[in-house]
Amino acid sequence: MENILGVITLISLMSALRMLRGGFPGDRPLIVLALVIMGLAGHSWYTGEPITGVLAVIVALVVGIIPPYLSMASQLARVRGQTRLSLWLETGAVILRPGAVRRLHFHVTYTVYLVQRGRLSISEGIERLAKAEPLLGDKGASTAVEGIFWLHAAKEDWGGLLDRFEGVAAKDSTAVTGLSFGALSLIVEAYAKTKREAPYGIGPVQIVEHMHLAADGKVAHTRSIGESGELPDAYIGRASVFCLAYLGGDPSGFLGRRSALRPLFTKAELAQFSDAKGRTYNEEDIERLQAELGVQKDLPSFLTSFRAPTPASASLAFISGVILLAVMATGSSIDPSYLLRCGGCLADRVVNAGEWWRLFTSMFLHAGPVHFLVNALFLIQVGNLAERLMGPWRFLAVYLFSGVIGSVTAVALGQPAVMVGASGAISGIFGAGAVMVFASRRRMPLRWVRRNMSAFTFTFLANLFLGLAIPMVSLSAHGGGFVAGILLTAILVPLTRIPKVLRDIGKVAVVVLWIAAFALGISGVRHSFNMDLSKLIPVRQAHATLTLERGQTASVTIAHPGTWAKISRKELPNSPPAWVGSQGQLFYIDAACGPMQVDIGDGQILHVEPGDSETLMELLKAANAEADGIEFLGGPNGWVLANRPEPDGAVMVQARKVFETGMLQLGFRFEAGTNELQLLDTLLEQSALDECVAR
Template identity: 30%
Template sequence: MDLQTFLGVSAGSLSAVIIAQTFVTGAYRFPGSLRYLLAHAVVIAIAVAGFWLLPDYYGFLAAIALIAILVPGPLMNRANRELLAGHNERAAWFARAAALLHPTGQIRFTAKLFGALAEPTREARIAALERLRSGTMAGQDVVLELQVLRQKHDWQGIVDYLKRHPVPPGPDAIVFPIRALGETGQLEAMVATGARNRALFGSGDLSTLVLLAFSGRVTATDALVAARHDMPAWIKAFWQATALQAAGRGELAEPLLRGFAAATLAPAQREMLTARLDRPAQQAEGRLSLEAVAFLDTLETHVQRNVPLQRAGWRTAPLTYLLVLANCAMFGVEMLLGDSTSTENLFRLGGLWPNSVIADHEWWRLISAMFLHAGPEHLISNMLGLFLLGRMLENAIGSLRFGVIYLAGGLISMGGVFALMQAGIVEPDLLVGASGAIFALIGAIALRRLADFLATRHIADRQSLSLIAIVLVIQATIDLSLPQISFSAHGIGFVAGIALAWLLGLARASRR
């Protein structure tokens, strides 16, 4: 696959996945999402039409168009993470950077909002928020009013205000009614609000943390804050103490809060901790209906299963990093000994060729071929998939089971394609690459998600399954359209991953 094809296929496929996911997950909002979806449709149009009209440049054009659309997203995600972690000044900086690159009305408003929240004192924050009221669009005035009431700690005011105004869509806004109802002790209404908006709750967002903490779910709260490496210790202590108070274990919460309140903190941070000491969270036990408890049980189970799927560093996913390094090292050897796209060079280093396996009994090629790649584009696409999927899965199931799925899945994929070549179903060709092993990882993740969904029927698991299905359909279309890509290797690897995950107990473990 040449560079233009690689860029064009990658950019067009990613835009297609984003469009499909928007509709499948119900994230579409008219007219707010229209321009975003049309922009991704333009990327696909450039990738398709450019293939015929501008074959020497279409990949670059599609990639540049996609980057222009996507760059503000990671910046705004980082801004939200910094705000959640209590780093308001950093949040404002990332939001302003996103507004410079993508100056839409909503992003400009968010940058100004984060800037107001970065003011050092509560009075200054309230004054800055009040100044933003002029020129707000529909929905923005609601967010401003909620933020002003939050700064005033007027939780009942938020409850009363939301009775007259609808909550703006999105997981960031739903935290307002959840927190306000929890602070005022209206726990049944809080859980009912969560149940009505269950599609917005996941395993790492603030609304999930707040809901479970005020419901006295100590174990799940501890798991959530432990997964947030960017969250300051005093905020973790605040929500852990909230959960302990709601669980009727206030004697454990008080020393935790007093210890951090006595530490060197900003006045606003110390005020938040002392407020929890003065106004403890109300005990949840015995105050919730059976329906509310059932919803919380489902949400807690979902959290316990999916918190390990948060991003992991090398210490919790060492094998993934070793495999990436091994593949890159072999690619370096390819370059030292000749052209990485040379069939002769790849064969000499261990590429899978049917006649060599049968006639010369070189069965080791079934494994060595997994660590070779035909060109930088082939290597980059496979290593990106391994890096993103591998860390997540290895952290969730452990290095041993992860290694078995990756290596055995890749071996089965290579062996399956080899068998198809021998049977005359697939044309004989030199086979290299880690894509079969990577698709085995996708199969394992799909089985885990399916088991989660069957156990809890949680909407987030259904959305994950939908996304996996979309990716597979698009990948199959690409495989069948480009002769350089082995559809057989991908399909066999995916099925092998499902089978291996089943044998290793991922589905059974997921139901415990």
């Protein structure tokens, strides 16, 4: 937790400084939010106070993760002309991240919505956009100008849109360089829908050609600030399709179900293209556009991954979601003991009990909804790109192989905790995607290759940094899966040139492996559910040194369930460690050195011999005669238990035993209804006071 808070403090400070240097008036609310997050995280990091730390982590995750997805979905909805959906998504993004960029995009989207609903005229909408433009200073001009074209599109005033563009083009032949990709796409769409002749030599064909050159960086161009890096290609795709329709070609052949262009259009638009007839006809232009669209329809995009997810990645995310719901309905998805019963991967069970099937089943378990959502979003995004490039069969082979190898790596490197999650498999797909982008560099546009390789590099470094900062992230599983995905993909890439019969055999082999893995996994989970908890959960021993009063020290052996995590109390430097699980915890360890002697009055001293639980129990009953609700019981091997139920149904257990060198006392808490209380006898049998001496 300390590392996480340090990272959040640093990132929040850097973000606030960057925005202050930018000098945009609209960034002030986000600067305040960043400073608040920094203050919460820094306070918790410095004082050790947990509540503010948890709040800082939650706020930072919400602000950092959710708005980019909302804005990406909003931009895609805007591309498709779905103004109302775009407004809802942009509203969520600006509430969670109220910076200048998102605020300007919100004002544009909201103004377009008001014009579309008839609450504002186009001229009133333009005045409203002019008031919002200063949020980003002079950098907001291109976004505001694009918004004006959206106002015309919202009212389907395509003629008015072209009048506005042609009025500028009549005075400046380079007018297209001052317009964003979104504005240019709308102009081409307007020409296609009005069938209007383009004057001044700046028509749909010339505009699409300019968009390609601008995207490749070969000509100067203005971009709308805050747009996704993939948005220009999305606008180029729409513009190219409308341009082909304008010329009299049929673009429907490039908009099939597996086409990367299809999500850029609404159903109504897709239905219209098959009947589109242009008023002009140029065979050379049509052939060039068809060649470009033939490449564009195969360009995977993160922007459209959620609207058109590929079948294998979507199916894997769906299966994991169903399993998460089943786990939550029958138990707890954040309880390591229950996750172990459901198929979680624990080194003790894999190596000592030979339960190798856990290497597979753990890939479909997640520690709560947040863990699942993060993995599912990343899988659908990266999986969309990788699966489109490598095909579903190789994708499934890499996913299975990477997930298992990731688990094997974590077990081999001594991962002590119960492991769940598809991170190893997804890391393998991430590596496979990078390999496929590199392998496709000669047949894909250079800008697409560069953009995706940059995205892969940045994401890799960000994940590495977070993995080093966050203890619960298994770098060994991520790293093992990542390397496995790269190696297997590098082997499979050349196999596309082998005979079809061999490729078919490979597909059958993948199906057989998946069926076998599921069969073994289901059988193993059934066996796990039928096991007694005391046999399922391994017990581990740890050694600790206690600093006692009167200058004494004690060496103890503490037994704890393998599903409990050790924590150190840094706010109390000399305090002993504790072990905490979801349903139980060992929260107290103490010892008293020397023979156990009690003055029972009249000058008589009672000696309690090592292991004498009966005498010790009588003394404890006498000392707690006035206490209510405590039940004293004899435990294993001379231990005495004092059980006290709590108002919330939990049970507090104080366990004491006299050893040769003194008395050891352990404090446990077990939540209401937990079966982990069954482990208590085993834990006590393997715990001991090894040595107790004066300094």
